[in-house]
Amino acid sequence: MTKTLHHRACHLCEAICGLTIETTQAEGAAIRITSIKGDKDDSFSRGHICPKAVALQDIQDDPDRLRQPMQRVGDQWRPIAWDAAFALVAERLAAIQQRHGNNAVATYQGNPSVHNYGLMTHSNYFLGLLKTRNRFSATSVDQLPHHLSSYLMYGHGLLLPIPDIDHTDFMLILGGNPLASNGSIMTVPDVEKRLKAIQARGGKVVVVDPRRSETAAIADQHLFVRPGGDAALLFGMLHTLFDEGLTRPSHLPVDGLDQVRESIAGFSAEAMSPLCAVPALQIRQLARDFAAADKAVCYGRMGVSTQAFGTLCHWLVQLINLVTGNLDRVGGALCTEPAVDLVASTSGGHFNVWQSRVSGRPEYGGEFPVSALAEEILTEGEGQVRALITIAGNPVLSTPNGRQLEQALDGLEFMLSIDLYINETTRYADLILPSTSALENDHYDTTFNMFAVRNVSRFNQAILPKPEGALHDWEIFVGLAQAFAAHSGQPLKPTVAPAQMIDRGLRGGRYGDDSTYQLSLATLAHHPHGIDLGALKPNLAQRLKTENQRVQAAPAAILADLERFAALQAPSVDELLMIGRRHVRSNNSWMHNYHRLVKGKPRHQLLMHPDDLASRGLSDGQRVRVSSRVGMIEVEVLASSEMMPGVVSLPHGWGHARPGVHMSIASEQPGSSANDLTDERQLDELSGNAALNGVPVKVQAA
Template identity: 85%
Template sequence: TSGGHFNRWQSRVSGRPEYGGELPVSALAEEMLTEGEGQIRALVTVAGNPVLSTPNGRQLEQALDGLEFMVSIDLYINETTRYADLILPSTSALENDHYDTTFNLFAVRNVTRFNRAILPKPEGALHDWEIFVGLAKAFAAHTGAVLKPTLPPAQMIDFGLRAGAYGDASSHKLSVAMLADHPHGVDLGPLKPNLGARLKTADGKVQAAPAVILADLARFTTQPLPVADELLLIGRRHVRSNNSWMHNYHRLVKGKPRHQLLMHPDDLASRQLSDGQRVRVSSRIGMVEVEVAASTDMMPGVVSLPHGWGHGRPGVQMSIASNQPGASANDLTDERQLDELSGNAALNGVPVKVAAA
């Protein structure tokens, strides 16, 4: 069984390394904008908003605007999908079955639950997986590719439950049908160690200090220090504001505003700025205007702008988010400021300057 891989091949323009078959998003815009063989001319996005969530969002806007074709599977016309030639909306969360394969990784007990859809699927609507299958069939018809049969997600989950440690061969006999009789889920007891059997390293041990990472540490001794009057920008996320789509729901955006630039009072005073003032924040790639808030939670020399704001771009059609204040932190993050080893963008510690607007 494969244990994963790194740097087996590189991106076309900057030679960024792949990891598990994927490239860092810092390479996305340049792969669209740089002409030549292999240039990306089409894009599919799925429930994402990379204009607000990837470095140098303004550059990505330019890249998206120049594509020959773009399709988005999404419920919103947001800062990214407004560039799509075709938007395919799927059923909503309440019209889908759900089995948690992500957040159970953070569970403190071994639990399982299968949630059936609360609302029926509207006539003519498609689930996201049905849209994916339809696109794959259209691609296969055009290219002659042979597709493997696709099972509905509930059937795939059922096979997984039955074949797992708590399936048919155990006393629990887990299945989708069994979980239907336990709508609040089933507690399978305390967590059990299983990492050792799943490690695919040559020596069967966790590689806590790989040689390739240790060799890269020397680079930190040559990093430049901030110049005079420069601050370091870091991001932040709130419980009710983890991603941009959450700003289109009134219950999550009501109350105390959370879009401000946080700044230590000493940094405000040294720049003759005041709490609540509108300021300009600038970096190598651009500038945004935002309200500043004094905060002793911030270390002097560091400012913080939250993720996912900046909904004032033309063409966005969201009833609530479009009226929200704030600016996109990724209009300041620099696609050239990278972790050199992985090629991933450094979204924190971005040098910026702050002045009165």
């Protein structure tokens, strides 16, 4: 029996915690995983681990995971050879584009794309040949307002200031629950210890959320806010900072602050209070406390992105950090300096250069809001989408009005999915191409190193050998590209493996010729626990990508959206608003087919304040019917005093008991899909991001 210890990062969430994985192999037998633990010597995560990591073994061994290409024939699935699959894709897509134009083929990329670098480095090697403008991704049900505000203010959508959590004295968290998410657009393993360290050094943690979340429970202060009211709260804070002379000068070159002050003159704390349900005195005191702290940072996450004024929220977060002198400052919000720097190596992006066919939604970075995907398939006419490629995504469960999208998928002429499972979305595909598993793949975190609370670098070697006949995801894209190029007569550029691309990026990056590090893949091979490249430090002034290299505090597109905000009315007192919920054992819909992650107390229920239950004649544990404009579900309700009255909470990613899903454990789980209730018409009109929070619903006995 041979035992081997391996070190790599977990890829199941943004925290990228270091792991020590033990494998054993008996003579003549396959390699087995026998232990997964936190790596105490990891340069970043310091031994921290969450329950998701131990499920890596379950994913590897899952009998439901696809291990060869599968073709759907009627209601049956049968294996197909790789070359035949590639040829079929090329033939079908080329024929559809020849008849209906390039835009008749659409693409959707899911959240796991950023957790595996082969999907990032090589997907466009194939997709670029399609020359379609109908591109969609999970970005627009999540963080699109982050990117758009940074693009408009700093000139690049990936120039995202990150909370300097290890040095701040005051951390204000809106719409985030890092104890459940392990940090998000803030790569921060062991976040609970880091938050408690703020308190231990005399600082303060404040959480603003319609639910007393796990993070709010350990905070020094928790403020309930009405769903969708975060922009009003932030406007009231910013107005107070100006009104009471609480601003500080910034070293950054800034244009437009006077215009901002003038534009928000009517948005006082007193005027904003009815919209956010936070008393004006509390809004003003929060602004004073933030300004009085020596080092403070305001952090907004998914809860403030997925609402009707998501972009305004993130603009205001940046402005509050800026006007208090905490932007680009130690202990405030800082940009990373990653070893492979996508800000330095890519253009800043573009916004609203073209619009979607049906609703005129703006593109960002070449992608349309996914809320528009179903209508682009269902609406007849020139440019109608007739074929779809999904990549590591499950939009039926993760995007608004999932039932409408099911209807759309069922009518496609052709659908290709690159995925490991026959799930709620891929069951509609004509062809599913599965890649190797994560542990059979090497990996480098280009994305999450850009959001990390320290500058770090690590190359993750494959733990297990590549199975005979299997292909890595990047090899699948190369095969598809070769087949499509040959069929359509397009030239195809040569390509190399992702690892070679990363090596070039490391050598050409800021640490490649640094005498201390001389980073390359060879260097990282000698550091299996990763390399800590140092704390974040001020650098934004030098990295600005705006035309005049100055922060744009008052982008015209954002100021134009103030008119829409000014028309906002507070909801009626008897209206219930639905929000989502995150759990540390889940990441969207991916992790419900593993017993270790779904065991224990059920967590699919609708949470509702006891007073709201009583006023509707409902009781704790009862089965209820929840309805919105677009649909109705039935689910168990749970009385919870952690909820703000008038607000209900339902986690998304459940609802696996649909016909044709081949996920045995997930299909047995109770719960319904929250996105059978979310409304594709409810958007942040500026960015097109889905407003998944603040959905008006009715709850009654089932």
